[in-house]
Amino acid sequence: MTDTNVFAVVQPGTFTDRLTDVLRDGARALLAQAVEAEVAGFLGEHADKRTDDGRQRLVRHGHLPERSIMTGIGAVEVCVPRVRDRLSGTDDRIRFSSAILPPYARRSKSLEVLIPILYLKGISTGDFAEALSALLGPNAGGLSASTIVRLKGALHNIWMAETRKDAETALDVFIETYSRKYEKAAECVAKDRDALLAFYDFPAEHWKHLRTTNPIESAFATVRHRTTRSKGCLSNKTALAMIFKLAQAAEKSWRRLKGYSLLPKVILGVKFNDGIEIVKSQSQTAAA
Secondary structure, three states: OOOOOOOOOOOOOOOOOHHHHHHHHHHHHHHHHHHHHHHHHHHHHOOOOEOOOOOEOEEEEEEOOOEEEEEOOEEEEEOOEEEEEOOOOOOOOOOOOOOOOOOOOOEOHHHHHHHHHHHHOOOOHHHHHHHHHHHHOOOOOOOOHHHHHHHHHHHHHHHOOOOHHHHHHHHHHHHHHHOOOOHHHHHHHHHOHHHHOHHHHOOHHHHHHHOOOHHHHHHHHHHHHHHHHOOOOOOHHHHHHHHHHHHHHHHHHOOOOOOHHHHHHHHOOOOEEOOEEOOOOHHHHHHO
């Protein structure tokens, strides 16, 4: 029993989890040990290097300012040891850079993977701060809506470019920027370059529909919902019949495509450049 009847009040949106606190303290200690071992190994590799007066060239020199790394269990504070090169004024200065904690890293790689996954699962950019605070604690900094927009802002520059040339430039910048962290994603974008930018060969009025999957998602949302609920209860023929009738019912609410009057030209093979119809002169038409 205690001698007081005063209890701490938990503020709305906050929580206290002793297990998470223990895990975070353990992660902080293990991270510090790992970085210390990394520094010790680095100094050992260069132990044979000496100054002109015979002193050890590389020595420990305190610690860098403490910084917070956002991880899957919340923020973890760490101080990276500083290494001093006594011959720092020379051209061959030796620098220590932690592979575990790169100089400008603010979050773990697993957390960087979590961000696009949450976005793809339907979390809107405005709800990211609240969702991540619930997962990682109230100090989940650097993960605001603007951060998410910026992470996704490079792809946006590609498919929203005014011309194919600008889109090609933005795509090259994306690959150069993200190929190191997201090699597979960059390779996928590079491989499908022609298909991704094919809409520039269609009328600009059609771009709004070609640059989004909303028509497909909206059309089949009802179908997907119903087939999921009735899985295993239908034969192949009855399932196809149900899907057909659901699609028929859904088409009643479909909106007419913008620029639908240009569809005959597209079918006939009329060429478009950056959304603008290529008009041939009379001499070119006669030669054709």
